Amino acid sequence: MTGLDRISYQSRWYHVSPVRKFWLWLAMMVLAFVLPPSGQACLLALVAALTCWLLRISLRRWCRWMALPFGFLLVGVVTILFSISHQPGALLWSVPVGSVWVGISHDGLLMANATFWRSLAALASTFWLVLNLPFPQLIVLLQRARVPRLMTEQILLTWRFIFILLEEALAIHRAQTLRFGYRRLPQGYRSFAMLVGLLLTRVMMRYQQMVTVLDIKLYQGDFHL
Template sequence: MLGIDKLSYQSRWCRVSPLRKCALYLLMMVLAFALPPVGQAVLLLVIAAFTCWLLRVGPVRYLRWLAVQLGFLLFGVMTIIFSASHHAQALLWSVPLGTLHIGIDAQGIGVANQTFWRSLAALAATYWLVLNLPFPQLIILLQRLRVPRLLTEQILLTWRFIFILLDEAQAIHRAQSLRFGYRTLPGGYRSLAMLISMLFSRVLLRYQQMVTTLDVKLYQGDFHL
């Protein structure tokens, strides 16, 4: 199982109806976009505390999850704060660059502040849904929302092949490690290249085996969901 799967199955709300979870998620998202920055910060703290309690994890681990996306968010916020203008008086602080002045825009600070807290609140709400919704409940939710069956089947098969891909990659990597394939940096690069080439061939072989199995079971084009 993936780490995200383990967390969703250990959640206190593991067996709660997925429709209720979806409704609460939509409420969180509406609040994340409608509240002012102070309210969004409070909402972020509430969702974070609620998520930690449901998943039985500590705040440090939760902050590590947020840190994964924080770098991209900060980079986007910085592009909002800094602006270019032909007049230095229009900026709080600027550096001349040819005929332009690049610096901090007062209006951009307000927009960046709102964008920062709104994004974090929405991200926390999305984390809450993903980490508390096991994959079988996701399939049920998609069916209840009348998502096209073909799309649901594609999601199911993609999820299945993620495990096949990881299983084959771990088996190849284990065999290479036992033969000291990653002992040196050049050897590690060669082993990694071999792993990638072998991985796709073995995944295609597993796919052919699955197709053969489905043909033996008289597969008619529809999966039982």
């Protein structure tokens, strides 16, 4: 299992009904969108503390997990923050770029601040649900929501093949590393190209093995979810 999936099994709320977790997440999302920025900041701190306590992890580890989506969020906020105007007096701070002025306006500052805290609160709430909802409980939640059976089976198979893909990729990469396949940059490019080619072949072989196993078990087109 991946690190995040493994952590979800050690949650203090592992045995709590997935439906209750979903409704709590929905309440968090509503609060993240209706509260003012100060309330969203408080919600973010509350969700962070709850996540760390439930998963028995440190705040520093939680911040490292949030760092990747935070980078994408920061880029979006920066694009909202800066404005282009022909009148420098309409901007709180500006620099001339050709015939226009690029700077920060009062409305852009308010919008960027609101977007920043709203997105962080919503992201932390969604992250809380992902970290506290093991995959079997997700299947139960989809069944309770009357999601079509075919879609649920597709999600299940996709989840399974993610682990097969990671397992095969790590095995090939480990073998290449032991043979100094990534010692130099050009050699690393060749090794990576070989990894991609071998990965496709290995995954197809694993797929054929899975089909054979299903045929042996008299698979009739339906998984017992």
